[in-house]
């Protein structure tokens with residue numbers, strides 16, 4: 001039995017390696033694939049036949065002959081299949097039809113309407129049902145990939161803790177999988193973003209990488225030695241709950257002075273409103289017209305870049321608080337790059353400059369000199385690329401890590 005199991009595992013692994021080689025280097029010939037991966041021509045030929053039959057690869061064009069007839073070239077076909085990407089945030093649910101290169105075909109955004117707990121889960125199922133029914137065509141759906149804030153156990157498919165959406169120990173993956181009879185993935189949102197930077201962004205070669213999100217909450221996704229570090233139950237990277245003031249503001253987690261209460265967008269927006277209410281002069285007040293009672297992160301960044309005193313002061317404070325968290329991360333993980341994500345970080349070079357300065361002052365020099373603090377490379381569709389990456393890297397092992405290559409040779 002064990003031998004059959006081993007053989008099947010080797011075949012699947014080889015198939016993944018061959019598919020990844022075609023995706024990365026195609027158009028490519030069968031013999032080149034064999035040479036690149038030190039696999040036998042027969043192994044490559046049978047795996048390629050399967051990949052063509054399943055619609056993942058197609059034959060197109062011919063290569064240069066090395067003596068005999070010109071070889072037929074193979075290329076990746078990302079559009080015969082699709083996946084459904086889902087991102088659940090506090091205010092909206094985004095659902096998209098995405099191809100196998102993480103490119104979006106159709107995207108819809110729905111407000112969460114203040115729904116929480118079981119009502120929210122039922123609402124999600126209903127939205128997915130409407131969306132999925134409309135997508136059904138000749139293409140095959142490879143699965144559904146859901147990302148959400150909070151503590152998520154991706155192995156068991158459980159949302160352990162999301163205090164705003166009132167989700168506690170919810171078996172979200174099973175609910176969706178059973179409803180649609182489609183393989184389903186569930187992951188923490190920031191973990192998904194760091195995976196996306198690693199697989200589809202500019203950080204593919206970086207071994208130790210951290211992504212910090214500053215949005216409705218504050219979280220970190222950590223890649224150590226090319227592998228996502230999830231922790232025992234999915235809670236690794238809860239940076240927002242690092243206490244930076246023992247006597248500080250009470251947090252929803254029960255602790256006091258958590259970073260999230262100082263730099264998340266709701267916390268920053270509230271600070272701005274308080275300053276406006278006590279009569280502080282600022283161009284940010286101009287955005288509050290026509291009964292609009294909130295300021296968008298992009299408006300705040302606009303005010304920072306226009307030299308507004310209040311905006312610059314709050315931006316500086318944000319960098320200061322954030323630097324405490326970043327210094328922890330630098331000392332704990334010694335990363336090569338730290339990526340900042342979230343609307344408040346977009347087009348905000350002053351935030352990066354302040355943060356860089358503060359981290360330089362506070363972190364151990366020997367560790368700091370290796371770190372670059374930088375912006376996301378995923379563009380405005382980072383949420384959906386993130387959701388797609390969770391499924392694609394797991395199902396197809398796109399962009400194999402060095403560990404997987406070692407596994408291949410040791411079997």
Ligand SMILES: [Zn+2]
Nearest residue numbers: 241251253258
């Ligand atoms: Zn907390």
